[in-house]
Amino acid sequence: METVGRLAGVSQVTVSRALNNPKKVSPQTLKRIQDAIAVTGYVPNLVAGALASRRSHLVAALVPSITNIVYSGLMKHFIDVIRASGYHVLMSETGFSQEEEQAIVAALLSRRPDGLLLTGIHHSAGTRRMLLSAGIPVVEIWDITDTPVDICIGFSHIKAGHDVADFARMRGYHRAAAVAANDERALRRKDAFCARFSELTKTDVPEICLDSAASISRGREALARLVAQGFDKGVIFCSSDLLAHGIIIEAQSRHLNVPQDIAVIGFGDQDFSAHTLPPITTVHVDREILGARAADALLSRMNGNDANIRCIDVGFEIIARDSA
Amino acid sequence: METVGRLAGVSQVTVSRALNNPKKVSPQTLKRIQDAIAVTGYVPNLVAGALASRRSHLVAALVPSITNIVYSGLMKHFIDVIRASGYHVLMSETGFSQEEEQAIVAALLSRRPDGLLLTGIHHSAGTRRMLLSAGIPVVEIWDITDTPVDICIGFSHIKAGHDVADFARMRGYHRAAAVAANDERALRRKDAFCARFSELTKTDVPEICLDSAASISRGREALARLVAQGFDKGVIFCSSDLLAHGIIIEAQSRHLNVPQDIAVIGFGDQDFSAHTLPPITTVHVDREILGARAADALLSRMNGNDANIRCIDVGFEIIARDSA
DNA sequence: TTGTAAGCGTTATCAC
DNA sequence: GTGATAACGCTTACAA
Numbered sequence: 225m226e227t228v229g230r231l232a233g234v235s236q237v238t239v240s241r242a243l244n245n246p247k248k249v250s251p252q253t254l255k256r257i258q259d260a261i262a263v264t265g266y267v268p269n270l271v272a273g274a275l276a277s278r279r280s281h282l283v284a285a286l287v288p289s290i291t292n293i294v295y296s297g298l299m300k301h302f303i304d305v306i307r308a309s310g311y312h313v314l315m316s317e318t319g320f321s322q323e324e325e326q327a328i329v330a331a332l333l334s335r336r337p338d339g340l341l342l343t344g345i346h347h348s349a350g351t352r353r354m355l356l357s358a359g360i361p362v363v364e365i366w367d368i369t370d371t372p373v374d375i376c377i378g379f380s381h382i383k384a385g386h387d388v389a390d391f392a393r394m395r396g397y398h399r400a401a402a403v404a405a406n407d408e409r410a411l412r413r414k415d416a417f418c419a420r421f422s423e424l425t426k427t428d429v430p431e432i433c434l435d436s437a438a439s440i441s442r443g444r445e446a447l448a449r450l451v452a453q454g455f456d457k458g459v460i461f462c463s464s465d466l467l468a469h470g471i472i473i474e475a476q477s478r479h480l481n482v483p484q485d486i487a488v489i490g491f492g493d494q495d496f497s498a499h500t501l502p503p504i505t506t507v508h509v510d511r512e513i514l515g516a517r518a519a520d521a522l523l524s525r526m527n528g529n530d531a532n533i534r535c536i537d538v539g540f541e542i543i544a545r546d547s548a
Numbered sequence: 549m550e551t552v553g554r555l556a557g558v559s560q561v562t563v564s565r566a567l568n569n570p571k572k573v574s575p576q577t578l579k580r581i582q583d584a585i586a587v588t589g590y591v592p593n594l595v596a597g598a599l600a601s602r603r604s605h606l607v608a609a610l611v612p613s614i615t616n617i618v619y620s621g622l623m624k625h626f627i628d629v630i631r632a633s634g635y636h637v638l639m640s641e642t643g644f645s646q647e648e649e650q651a652i653v654a655a656l657l658s659r660r661p662d663g664l665l666l667t668g669i670h671h672s673a674g675t676r677r678m679l680l681s682a683g684i685p686v687v688e689i690w691d692i693t694d695t696p697v698d699i700c701i702g703f704s705h706i707k708a709g710h711d712v713a714d715f716a717r718m719r720g721y722h723r724a725a726a727v728a729a730n731d732e733r734a735l736r737r738k739d740a741f742c743a744r745f746s747e748l749t750k751t752d753v754p755e756i757c758l759d760s761a762a763s764i765s766r767g768r769e770a771l772a773r774l775v776a777q778g779f780d781k782g783v784i785f786c787s788s789d790l791l792a793h794g795i796i797i798e799a800q801s802r803h804l805n806v807p808q809d810i811a812v813i814g815f816g817d818q819d820f821s822a823h824t825l826p827p828i829t830t831v832h833v834d835r836e837i838l839g840a841r842a843a844d845a846l847l848s849r850m851n852g853n854d855a856n857i858r859c860i861d862v863g864f865e866i867i868a869r870d871s872a
Numbered sequence: 873t874t875g876t877a878a879g880c881g882t883t884a885t886c887a888c
Numbered sequence: 889g890t891g892a893t894a895a896c897g898c899t900t901a902c903a904a
Contacts, residue, residue, distance in 0.1 A: 225898070236875095237874075238875075240899065269896090269897055271660050274880090275882085275897080277880085303640075316636075332636070336593060440820035441819065441820065444823055466820075469820075473825055499768055550881090561890075572889075595881080596896090598882085599882070599897065601884080
């Protein structure tokens with residue numbers, strides 16, 4: 225800045241102003257400064273700026289998995305909105321572990337982010353303590369609670385599982401099974417589904433809990449296991465459309481008809497779900513809105529609006545297609 | 549640090565040492581300092597540290613799309629290795645656009661990253677200029693060239709397309725078509741495939757270039773278009789396993805047999821590719837090795853090893869399954 | 873509209 | 889082994 229200023233015949237501060245508050249500088253000097261910047265190829269140093277202003281213009285975001293489209297798709301929209309306001313996003317993967325989450329929060333807080341995005345509402349005591357004493361806006365997504373750290377945006381997984389069970393009964397199914405990946409929210413949906421379906425039909429609902437992430441191959445294995453257990457007629461609620469897709473493929477390879485023999489309900493409404501054979505009946509959550517709302521809430525808080533936003537329920541929608 | 553030092557009965561500098569170079573501090577004072585840190589809940593400020601030491605411990609990474617598993621999967625491995633060395637990764641999405649890439653590079657350089665990862669080897673002149681004058685290690689992935697900005701790690705897309713054509717001929721196919729998403733590297737693979745297959749068979753190879761990212765639904769549409777053009781017998785080379793999967797589904801819905809009528813070769817060897825009906829013949833690239841090598845190369849350069857690494861060819865492998 | 877001075881919270885370089 | 893002192897490259901009063 226010193227150099228640029230000398231070249232433009234002004235002091236270093238004026239260069240700073242030209243960059244952050246162009247209106248506060250006369251048009252002529254602004255022009256000279258911009259020329260000087262072009263000539264020197266000056267690149268501002270945001271770390272010095274962050275230190276001086278105590279604003280890093282950095283937002284930290286923690287997701288369970290960056291390769292899972294459900295999370296990466298959401299993050300894409302979140303980042304797009306956040307970036308448009310001049311912030312950068314430091315994204316990290318927690319791998320569904322609270323200890324890992326705590327370690328990452330500690331590391332990220334050293335970067336003095338202006339805001340933080342967390343996935344889910346269950347965090348370790350240590351994490352909550354750090355978050356509170358950091359004194360920055362925090363938004364928790366994908367789930368809702370009455371006691372968020374700061375703001376939460378999501379929907380009720382229990383209601384989702386419950387409603388899917390009602391839907392399945394409405395479609396006339398008398399027997400059901402459930403398959404869930406090793407995701408705490410998926411398990412809550414599954415539990416709510418099983419409880420409600422049992423309640424409605426007085427039947428037992430077999431469950432399969434995976435110890436891994438959802439995938440087509442896990443879906444195939446799950447159906448194989450269910451069939452081996454004698455389940456070859458009824459509806460299966462999956463925690464992910466990937467599992468549902470796998471079940472459809474496995475059913476096909478076993479010459480079981482979907483949905484006549486095995487019906488399938490997925491979760492997530494992924495981009496392929498309307499294009500499989502048959503198309504997948506699923507639960508749709510608007511990830512674009514969820515990501516954008518999270519960004520908006522964070523931006524609003526970071527700009528000092530201590531508005532009374534606490535909890536936003538974005539809801540969900542059951543999309544009836546041909547698989548169930 | 550001042551506060552922590554007072555509590556431990558030492559100066560601020562000693563606290564800094566205890567954190568960065570514990571061996572240079574006597575065991576007793578180290579203990580006192582650690583206790584003081586625990587008591588105060590002190591969180592180091594890395595932005596001040598970065599300013600003073602001129603090392604941000606930050607690595608910037610630019611990928612075309614964060615929702616595409618091909619890129620996010622690679623980044624996962626890259627990030628895992630980089631993080632283990634105490635660096636954080638600032639990941640951004642370029643959307644396959646060079647202008648966007650340049651804008652993002654400019655923005656990220658303000659954060660003074662210690663290293664940079666770029667996807668592909670084609671960048672705007674402005675980007676190259678900024679990169680050069682930034683004077684930091686740069687690694688370009690997914691492709692190889694004799695003239696990298698600094699280091700490149702990948703494989704030859706032309707050779708991949710060429711080899712797939714040879715493979716297809718070897719499997720006995722006399723007619724071929726190609727489908728590619730709007731990714732510059734995908735187009736080069738497609739061109740090489742078409743050229744080689746034409747050369748071998750003296751036949752025309754119809755092509756479909758999408759103006760969007762690969763997906764199952766795009767694959768279905770592509771087969772529909774090819775069939776409409778009269779292509780209902782032969783092998784189709786796709787730029788992604790997602791497209792290949794879509795083609796399999798569309799073939800099934802049209803009662804075309806795979807591979808007897810329509811054979812399909814994908815690209816990427818995604819985790820579902822071995823589990824479709826039939827399993828997808830594809831091109832495998834080891835994303836874990838690619839990501840880890842990129843991280844290693846960057847770390848080594850950032851640690852001052854001006855080793856003579858310039859270009860690493862990680863190769864690829866054609867995985868023969870049942871779809872072709 | 874522009875400039876001066878005092879930080880921001882660390883690390884680097886010395887000296888002790 | 890420890891401490892004083894000077895940066896690091898900006899922003900924020902405040903003054904002119």
